[in-house]
Amino acid sequence: MTTPHRHIVVFGGTFDPIHHGHLRSAIELKELLGADELRLMPSHRPPLRGEPGASSQQRLTMVQAAVEGEPGLRVDDRELGRDAASYTVESLRDLRAELGESVTLTMVVGSDAYARLQHWQQWSSLLDYAHLLVLERADYPLEAAPEVAMAMNARRVSHVADLASEPAGKFASVRLRQLPISATDIRERVASGRSIRYLLPDVVAAHIARWGLYQTK
Ligand code: ATP
Numbered sequence: 001m002t003t004p005h006r007h008i009v010v011f012g013g014t015f016d017p018i019h020h021g022h023l024r025s026a027i028e029l030k031e032l033l034g035a036d037e038l039r040l041m042p043s044h045r046p047p048l049r050g051e052p053g054a055s056s057q058q059r060l061t062m063v064q065a066a067v068e069g070e071p072g073l074r075v076d077d078r079e080l081g082r083d084a085a086s087y088t089v090e091s092l093r094d095l096r097a098e099l100g101e102s103v104t105l106t107m108v109v110g111s112d113a114y115a116r117l118q119h120w121q122q123w124s125s126l127l128d129y130a131h132l133l134v135l136e137r138a139d140y141p142l143e144a145a146p147e148v149a150m151a152m153n154a155r156r157v158s159h160v161a162d163l164a165s166e167p168a169g170k171f172a173s174v175r176l177r178q179l180p181i182s183a184t185d186i187r188e189r190v191a192s193g194r195s196i197r198y199l200l201p202d203v204v205a206a207h208i209a210r211w212g213l214y215q216t217k
Helices: 020-033 056-067 088-099 123-129 146-153 160-165 183-191 202-211
Strands: 007-013 037-042 073-075 104-110 131-135 171-174
Touching: 007 020, 007 088, 020 037, 020 073, 020 131, 020 160, 037 056, 056 073, 056 202, 088 104, 088 123, 104 160, 123 131, 131 160, 160 171
Parallel strands: 007 037, 007 104, 037 073, 104 131, 131 171
Antiparallel strands: none
């Protein structure tokens, strides 16, 4: 019998702020994939989004506080260490170099991000370093640009469990029960003086209050 390889899952995003929708999905993905570890990887200057409401350091501190004490959830701060725009392909290349060739590496993106994958730097090279798993979100059907759909369908496995048998190079999608929480909605609630309690960890809400984040729309 061969020893199963380690399986690391990376879940990127702006996490502006991190909330229970992200955290529940992180835990469920880790369990579904039978992974050893899931890393939340906040992005520094998202090349395809506007300037986030909290600074990189503040978003990182909130993500760290949110996962504290949760075994199997980690924070990967590599993108915040870069000056330039953060490109996922560079992060995956670095991770692969660190982890070695045999570890299974799976990158998770929401179906909202997947629909714009053709704009990502070297999107077709992502699978050289990791599997790509699309998390189907309620308001975003699984759709992609024709060139992306063609490339991914050629690498598609029908069961997410099949990802574990190879280190990289496959594509899968999954629909999880998702909490209807969004960071945009949380920011809007703060700006209009409404409560955000129970949408995100209390420790994160406390940071938002202490730093006076998201006061303006
Ligand atoms: P915004 O509202 O600012 O766009 P967001 O939460 O949609 O925020 P990110 O912080 O970048 O965006 O999300 C990181 C990842 O989490 C993305 O892949 C996104 O699809 C996913 N995600 C966002 N909200 C949820 C949710 N409620 N449940 C599960 N996954 C989510």
